[in-house]
Amino acid sequence: MVKYHEEPLSRTFGALVHETRRKILVRLEREGSVSISELAEPFAMTLPGILKHLDVLSQAGLISRTKEGRTVTVQLRASPLKGAVEWLRRYERFWAPRLDKLTAYAEREERKASKPR
Amino acid sequence: MTSMTLVRRIRARPGIVFTALTTAEGIANWWGPDAGPVLMSECDARVGGRFRLRFRLLDGTEHETSGEYLEVVNPTRVVMTWEWTFGGEPDERGHVSLIEIDLKPIDIGTELTFTHAQLQTKISAEHHEWGWSGSLEKLVRYLSARQDPAATR
Numbered sequence: 001m002v003k004y005h006e007e008p009l010s011r012t013f014g015a016l017v018h019e020t021r022r023k024i025l026v027r028l029e030r031e032g033s034v035s036i037s038e039l040a041e042p043f044a045m046t047l048p049g050i051l052k053h054l055d056v057l058s059q060a061g062l063i064s065r066t067k068e069g070r071t072v073t074v075q076l077r078a079s080p081l082k083g084a085v086e087w088l089r090r091y092e093r094f095w096a097p098r099l100d101k102l103t104a105y106a107e108r109e110e111r112k113a114s115k116p117r
Numbered sequence: 118m119t120s121m122t123l124v125r126r127i128r129a130r131p132g133i134v135f136t137a138l139t140t141a142e143g144i145a146n147w148w149g150p151d152a153g154p155v156l157m158s159e160c161d162a163r164v165g166g167r168f169r170l171r172f173r174l175l176d177g178t179e180h181e182t183s184g185e186y187l188e189v190v191n192p193t194r195v196v197m198t199w200e201w202t203f204g205g206e207p208d209e210r211g212h213v214s215l216i217e218i219d220l221k222p223i224d225i226g227t228e229l230t231f232t233h234a235q236l237q238t239k240i241s242a243e244h245h246e247w248g249w250s251g252s253l254e255k256l257v258r259y260l261s262a263r264q265d266p267a268a269t270r
Contacts, residue, residue, distance in 0.1 A: 084257045
């Protein structure tokens with residue numbers, strides 16, 4: 001009903017579909033800035049493996065990287081998720097004004113019905 | 118798959134709300150007109166009966182939805198299927214979702230609980246193997262509440 005930019009949305013949801021990437025995002029939300037080697041630690045995964053996931057997250061705009069000396073740290077960028085939330089709420093936006101109007105209409109009908117004759 | 122629930126407390130008895138929800142004339146009275154006109158409204162509110170509703174939005178686009186009544190209990194409950202037969206949500210095309218409406222008598226009139234369930238999501242459409250339980254939706258909402266630091270430099 002509402003036009004969404006399909007591409008960024010698909011990238012966002014595509015990035016979120018993998019459990020490792022969701023865990024990375026949750027960790028970044030909690031800890032703010034985390035180095036890539038620290039990020040790789042809890043996963044039984046090679047560094048190239050984790051870098052692949054970080055690339056997907058970068059392409060979706062969900063993380064940014066900062067270089068401090070020889071260490072690269074990663075931060076969460078939450079703004080692309082706003083579009084995802086809007087998309088998830090599309091039916092709420094569709095129904096809420098209609099139910100408000102249903103309420104107003106039913107209340108008018110009730111007043112008509114209960115008017116003494 | 119995901120769902121949404123909205124609740125309204127209405128100063129009208131359940132019978133009046135039920136009629137507004139289950140008759141073509143009733144629906145036409147609240148569906149429009151400031152969201153755009155209802156072009157066609159058909160309603161056969163009994164188990165196995167169908168509804169069909171065509172409407173135009175202010176942007177000029179036309180949409181049509183239809184469905185089948187699965188439960189009709191006057192004046193407390195209506196359950197029906199919902200599918201877009203014209204226009205609507207591209208992601209939902211060919212997908213049947215479910216609307217459940219409960220009307221509970223309360224002191225001021227009626228408490229309406231409206232649930233639209235089994236809605237298709239991009240995740241469930243593209244990744245059937247990943248069991249959608251609403252937990253990802255929660256994660257998205259949770260993470261999105263975080264403010265990005267203002268662009269540095």
